[in-house]
Amino acid sequence: MMSANLLEGKVVAAAVLEDVARRVVALKEKGIQPGLGTILVGEDGPSISYVNKKHETCKEVDIASFHIEIPATATQADLLTAVRDFNDSPHVDAYIIQYPLPKGFDFNQALMLMDPDKDADGLHPVNLGRLVLQEPGPVPCTPAGIRAMLKHYDIPVEGREVVVIGRGPTLGRPLSLLLTLKQPFANAAVTVVHSGIRDLGAYTRRADIVIAAAGSPGIVQPDMIRPGAVVISGGISWEGRKLLPDVDESVADVAGWITPRLGGVGPTTVAMLLQNTVLAAEQRARQAGKL
Template sequence: MLNMSAKFLSGQPIADYVLEEVRRDVELLKQSGINSGLGTILVGNDSASLSYVKKKHETCKSLGIQSFHIGIPNNGTQQELLDAVSEFNQNPNVHGFLIQNPVPKGFDFNKALELIDPAKDADGLHPYNLGKLVLQEDGPIPCTPAGILEILEYYNLDIQGKEVVIIGRGTTLGRPLSLLLSMKRKNANAVVTVLHSGVSDVAKFTLRADVIISAIGVPSFVKPEMVKSGAIVLSGGISWDGKKLLPDVDESVAEVAGWITPRIGGVGPTTVAMLFRNTLNLAKKQCLPKCNLN
């Protein structure tokens, strides 16, 4: 049995209060005649993606948000994907939408992403919104990085001036998170190092880190011997073995870490909550100045 000395960074209580905040504002928007709407576009029939999309629509129902969906088969075309994006861009009842990623081979996700109206970019991944992030201007923040910020704030983990190592440089997590954590702002202002596949000795960097965030989708990549005692360790990347969710951080890291995300219920719930916060904020902006949210 493991000697679990670390405290768990559960994301569920954070997701609960964020979604309750969203639910309240959805009702306020309805009083102004605005029925918030989220759209999803799914290409193919990947089982994990189907499950994620289904969960999003179930959450829409629980929050009182309209939900819209367009499915494109594996043998569909890139033009069908672009047409789906255009349809949601033009639908006034859809205030935010996303393309479930990854898409099958033969589809160009980035070209479809570029076609999304930035004012309806629920994932915060459109180049325009990523540019606003670089400039520290208001806009939708990519959901998983936003969720990690919420976790650090909720548990009062001050990382100012601390050394943070992010493993992975992807556009959905590693890259935007490195920008957010290095900014001169609350719950940030850290020294950030981004590791990637070109780094041969990952442990050289992680062993000196106060905070480790893994975002590569390799099961149990971060092991106890890579972590200094008392470090904060979050798994942003996941993979699947059948129906079993496998985080990047091995559960045995709890023997040495001070804080750690659990295998289930860590960053995942906060990622979903941030999607709905983004959608609600986009709806607010699109209905101004007629909205009354006081």
């Protein structure tokens, strides 16, 4: 029986945040204080926890943080006002609209109103287009974190077969684009499948790397994995306060590398959010002639 090596996201995040902190110091020496904004609509428990974690991490690396809280009883117009406020703020280099939104709110409309250069999540159509064209810009945070994880643990990606389970706009779709780019720790043959596919195992069993991004608990089982393969659980669900990953924990008996149930992709996502914020602050410094 195989016991897989762990892909510890906390280790990867620490290395990224160390670099971010150095860059923040350099910016502050030039008179630029990086700032991250968050917009939270409603009182979804996991969303509140995610936002709090982002602000805590900002403190660790000396990034200023700003927060707008909108009640679920508010209107779409209130959300759009918050977006305009952050677009106009000289203190906010980048910001996010915490997803998902309560019923009655249109996330895409708010996203389209966002200044693409302040898009900390890298989800604005302009930035997804930059990703397709391999132009500089913020990369969606969870895909960027997964690539950083593969790089940190020196896992071969180029020329390998990768199967991504899930096609969502925040993870599955941008990740498949990212890993096919002709770049280091990419340049892979990527197949995108989803929960509507009749036999997922027919695809995943041939893969060198399987990345689950479906938000479907336990969708990846041991008999779907080739012995020694790399397995990353990016999708999660919640049952009350309990986090349920896409990858069943017993997959560790087959895989060569696997993310832990806690402390896998999550910490790297937050680290990449702050890295995108620093990138935006550096762009502001260049425009001001300070870099």
